[in-house]
Amino acid sequence: MSKSKIQIYYASFDNQLDNGTFNIYLAKLPTAIQEKIIRFKRWQNRQECLLGNLLLMIGLQETGFSESCLYDITYNDYGRPLIGDLVDFNISHSENYVVCAMAKGIKIGIDIEKLKCNNLADFEPAMTAYQWTQIYESPSPHKKFYNYWTIKESVIKAEGKGMSVPLDEIFIEDNIAGYGTNKWHLYPISINNEYSCTLASNVPDSIVTVKKMDLFSNQ
Numbered sequence: 001m002s003k004s005k006i007q008i009y010y011a012s013f014d015n016q017l018d019n020g021t022f023n024i025y026l027a028k029l030p031t032a033i034q035e036k037i038i039r040f041k042r043w044q045n046r047q048e049c050l051l052g053n054l055l056l057m058i059g060l061q062e063t064g065f066s067e068s069c070l071y072d073i074t075y076n077d078y079g080r081p082l083i084g085d086l087v088d089f090n091i092s093h094s095e096n097y098v099v100c101a102m103a104k105g106i107k108i109g110i111d112i113e114k115l116k117c118n119n120l121a122d123f124e125p126a127m128t129a130y131q132w133t134q135i136y137e138s139p140s141p142h143k144k145f146y147n148y149w150t151i152k153e154s155v156i157k158a159e160g161k162g163m164s165v166p167l168d169e170i171f172i173e174d175n176i177a178g179y180g181t182n183k184w185h186l187y188p189i190s191i192n193n194e195y196s197c198t199l200a201s202n203v204p205d206s207i208v209t210v211k212k213m214d215l216f217s218n219q
Contacts, residue, residue, distance in 0.1 A: 004106050004206040006199065007063060009055040010099040010191055011213040016043045022050070025215075029053050030071050048098055052091040054215055055100035063087060063102055078162035090157050097191060101199055106206070109158030110189070111150040112197040120145055126152070126167040146196035147188075151177050154200035155184050 017025070026034050033053050040046045057067045060083075069083050076082060083089065089102045094114045101110040120141065127135065131148055138144035152170045155177050159165055170179050175186045177200065184200040187208050191197045199208065 004103060004201070004203045006101060006103040006106075006108060006187075006201060006206050006208045007059060008099060008101045008110065008189060008199065008208065008210045009059050009213050010097060010112075010210065011051055011055060011215050012096045012098070012192075013047055013051065013216045014096060017047060017216065022047070025050055025054060028057065033070065033073075048093040051098045051215065052093060052100055055098060055213060056089055056091060056102070058213065059089065059100055059102040060087070063104065076160055078160060078164065080157070080160040080162065090154075092153075092157075092197075094195065097195060099189070099191065099197060103201070103206070107158050107160075107202045109154040109156065109184075109200045110197070111153035111157065112189075112191060112195055113146050113150050113153075115142055115146050115194055115196060117142055123149075128168055128171075131172065143196070147198070148172065150196045150198040151186055151200070154186075154198045155179060158184055158200045158202065 026037065037046050037049045040049060057070060060067055060069050065087060072083055074082050087102060087104050088106065088108050089100060090108055090110045091100045092110050092112045094112045097112055099110055099112050101108050127148060135141050135144045151172055152167050155170050156165045159179060159182065165179055170177055177184045177186055184202060185204045187199040189197040189199055189210060
């Protein structure tokens with residue numbers, strides 16, 4: 001049996017696009033997505049959402065689907081976006097980076113987070129006692145924390161049930177995480193040393209390809 005293939009696209013931006021360039025990119029997307037993007041008040045959020053949908057459009061084209069699939073996006077009861085049953089996708093962003101994962105015939109979730117020196121005690125309910133022990137005994141507690149955090153977020157997104165999934169009920173053992181009876185296979189994704197990124201999939205031993213896209217590189 002052939003292995004499942006998962007494609008990850010990512011891109012980054014440093015500066016705000018000028019209005020003309022922003023509108024040129026925006027016009028490539030369906031009206032409903034355009035309206036969603038321009039409702040954001042902060043330019044950073046508008047640009048993140050724009051970039052995520054452009055990566056999705058590219059992914060659809062390279063995976064053999066028409067970009068017209070963007071017009072067929074629906075949402076489940078928890079707000080998780082879907083495109084039929086043949087392809088699954090997931091988008092995540094943090095600070096200047098945006099990632100989009102895509103696969104045929106399987107379920108996936110992805111999360112990326114910038115490593116920050118937060119007060120870890122503020123997140124006590126998110127982890128189990130064992131996970132906190134692993135975090136505080138780690139040589140790099142914040143890095144370990146964000147590793148756990150992106151695992152849990154990727155599982156939540158793969159589950160498609162939003163924050164109805166309690167973070168502290170997600171177990172993690174080696175390269176497998178789970179919630180209830182569902183098990184998710186974990187793939188750490190290397191994007192940038194200052195970020196943690198994890199992919200979760202419902203199938204093991206997938207072929208994961210990571211592709212950098214320089215959409216805004218000249219801005």
